[in-house]
Amino acid sequence: MMDQKLHNFIENQQKLIDEELIAGIKELKIPTNLSESMKYSLEAGGKRIRPMLIQSVLNDFGKSHADALKVGAAVEMIHTYSLIHDDLPSMDDDDFRRGKPTNHKVYGEAVAILAGDALLTYSFGVLARMDNIEAELKLELISLLSETAGAEGMVGGQIMDLEGESKQLSLQELEQIHLHKTGELLRFSIEAGAILAEISQEERLILREYAVHIGLAFQIQDDILDITGTMEQLGKTAGKDVISEKSTYPSLLTLTGAQEKLQQHHDKALEALGRLSLQDDMLRRFADYIVNRAN
């Protein structure tokens, strides 16, 4: 489902980000239980899409940055903490994530909550201590991460999601949830790439459009896979949305309607990229992958 060039790029990036993530935790002098719990979720086989998007922006603008991996590690820590907290019994109450028992099933709820808190707190320290970037840009990244990961971004989206569970949502409400719950952190990654690449404000705004559309496309494909995928493919319980009667793109638009919507967002993402002078096509390949992925 993934073309070879993107596959190689991702595989290469995944290895580097995995090393960066674990190196960061290893140097901490902390209780064993806490570091084990943090590592467990960091090593649970995430796709590392967010760090990969940062590198893709740099790559497509013909740039590289010595601190890109650190920024990637920071956003991946935020993503990981959010999964740990989302899986808790009082939230989505999930026993499995990526085919493995969720953090609280292994370490208990208290340690899972604290491991999440620790990852969240650490991510800002990682950004503050980077070596190869000027102070003003570091502060811009920290401010952007706080905004996109916090109450106005991801955390706010999770609240909207919880509140929306028990009622029939409109398409607009569903979009608002996803724009916040998953979209904002993808926007961070894309904009972080733009900050590191030091491209123009105009180019950055176009990339933001791209981020919105791949974010929504990603979520629509998630909803579609929940219907068409198997537990083996997904690494988590399939069909959960249907059973819980949760509002999803297929439930609001039918499966065909959701697939059309997915294609529209894909096309708009490519249209945005078309307005940029890029030296490579990793962001385009990534948009294609989102539409075609099976897990």
Add this chain to the structure above:
Amino acid sequence: MMDQKLHNFIENQQKLIDEELIAGIKELKIPTNLSESMKYSLEAGGKRIRPMLIQSVLNDFGKSHADALKVGAAVEMIHTYSLIHDDLPSMDDDDFRRGKPTNHKVYGEAVAILAGDALLTYSFGVLARMDNIEAELKLELISLLSETAGAEGMVGGQIMDLEGESKQLSLQELEQIHLHKTGELLRFSIEAGAILAEISQEERLILREYAVHIGLAFQIQDDILDITGTMEQLGKTAGKDVISEKSTYPSLLTLTGAQEKLQQHHDKALEALGRLSLQDDMLRRFADYIVNRAN
């Protein structure tokens, strides 16, 4: 129990920090439920000791700083989030805090966890966006807050506390818990004051000694009040430590031994201050207050 000069100073500071905290939340465009939950705990009548320590350092060195309230708001948000998460059923399972129902008793566990996450995330944005301080100092504050609030600091201390609940602790183990769980964030406040006052590294190290001793003194007095105080005085259930057979200073040292230890830390805190050329005595008055406080 509190002398008039300290009383006036605290009352004045509390008002300013309360306004700063609520102004910060008010400007956020977020779901009502989330902002109500965040505000509920921020307004629950904390003593604002951490922001007050920042101002006390500045005051005693004859300085002031236009961003001191922002730094105070940031550390108070961290403190508040930690209380929300500590009170959860899977942690300390507390129904009351400062005489009011705990956050999760009012808003439910899911919203309480997310309100904590949001406060934690927001605090770093507050620091990153300050206007009256140079970039390098902001980054030093962000790095210090990440370190003292995170896995190596407060969160690590909470893990140690949970692990220590079921066993008999040595005095050294008990000290390690408190140095991390409460001591590190007090250290942040004192060092943040030192950073804002731009005092020498040597003076900062002496203040760090002061921070360690008032932190331990504070905790010992907490343990003593749990035995000698009433629910009315404390705003929470008294005698809880004894009932849960938790290791405390009085349980390890007897009540008299704990009172002696309290006095020793108080004296060492004052001894550290004696090595500094200070223009006022708010830090000294604060150390006295810790020993004499009834809640």
